[in-house]
Structure formats: structure tokens, C-alpha cells
Amino acid sequence: MCEASVYTVRDGERNLVMENVVSIRPEGEKVILVDIFGDQKVLAAKIEKVDLLEHEVILCSG
Amino acid sequence: MCEASVYTVRDGERNLVMENVVSIRPEGEKVILVDIFGDQKVLAAKIEKVDLLEHEVILCSG
Incomplete structure (x- = not known):
């Protein structure tokens, strides 16, 4: 499986926001993430x- | 391996632009793709x- 971990970086600091992500979709100023469970x-x-x-x-945020 | 195929969609038509892509990086109005060979x-x-x-x-382009 090829799911990914998604991190945000703010002021050089990396934070894990979601694991096992299978879909990443930009939507205006937002990004929609979906994981293998459909969350x-x-x-x-x-x-x-x-x-x-x-x-x-x-x-990147902020 | 988890490389991806990259397509552009213009007017509903999908065109393959690069295979075996391992890195996708937006840069202003452009997107930079790198494949497993470093191309x-x-x-x-x-x-x-x-x-x-x-x-x-x-x-999406155009």
C-alpha cells in the first residue's frame, strides 16, 4: 500500500496531521485529506x- | 514502489504527462514533477x- 503521512510545517516546525492518507485534494484555500478508513x-x-x-x-499553513 | 502517473485534464480530456513520478511540488503557478530516474x-x-x-x-491546466 502507498498511503502517506501528512505533515504541516509552520515556522519550520513539522506536525503530523494524518496518517494512512490515500487522497489529497486542494479546494480553494483548503486541502481535503482522506485516509484508508474514509475519515x-x-x-x-x-x-x-x-x-x-x-x-x-x-x-504549509499560516 | 509507490510512484504515480501524472495526468493533466483540460476540457475534460485526460492526458498522461509523466509516469513513475516520485515527487510533485507546486511552485507558484507551476508544478514540478520528478520521476524515479531523476528526470x-x-x-x-x-x-x-x-x-x-x-x-x-x-x-488541471488552462
């Missing part, structure tokens, strides 16, 4: 980088 | 959706 999180953030080797998605 | 493509587009179950990244 959803909506964050005021932008995608900074999707790294499929590290299974990481970095969002 | 890079820069497209005037935005990320519409990252689908890690389907190993697909959809960009």
Missing part, C-alpha cells in the same frame, strides 16, 4: 510537496 | 487531486 480532514493549508519515496505529504 | 518536468498547472490508491495525480 476526512479539511485543513487551511497548501500542498508544499508530495514525496512518494518517503510516503510523505508536506502542507 | 524533471515543469508544467503550468495546479494539483487537482492526488490519489494514492490509484497511483494517480491529476493536474
Whole structure:
């Protein structure tokens, strides 16, 4: 499986916001995350980088 | 491995732009793609959706 961990970075500090994420969808000023269980999180953030080797998605907020 | 195929969608038509992509990074009005070989493509587009179950990244352009 190829799900990713999603982190936000604010002031250089990285925070894990969701694991096992399978869908990342920007929507205006927000990003909608969905994990393998179908749980959803909506964050005021932008995608900074999707790294499929590290299974990481970095969002920037603030 | 978890690399993805990247497509652009314009006027509802999907076009494959790069396979085996491991890094997707928005940069202003562009998106920078890097594949497993280190090859890079820069497209005037935005990320519409990252689908890690389907190993697909959809960009919208135009």
C-alpha cells in the first residue's frame, strides 16, 4: 500500500496531521485529506510537496 | 514502489504527462514533477487531486 503521512510545517516546525492518507485534494484555500478508513480532514493549508519515496505529504499553513 | 502517473485534464480530456513520478511540488503557478530516474518536468498547472490508491495525480491546466 502507498498511503502517506501528512505533515504541516509552520515556522519550520513539522506536525503530523494524518496518517494512512490515500487522497489529497486542494479546494480553494483548503486541502481535503482522506485516509484508508474514509475519515476526512479539511485543513487551511497548501500542498508544499508530495514525496512518494518517503510516503510523505508536506502542507504549509499560516 | 509507490510512484504515480501524472495526468493533466483540460476540457475534460485526460492526458498522461509523466509516469513513475516520485515527487510533485507546486511552485507558484507551476508544478514540478520528478520521476524515479531523476528526470524533471515543469508544467503550468495546479494539483487537482492526488490519489494514492490509484497511483494517480491529476493536474488541471488552462
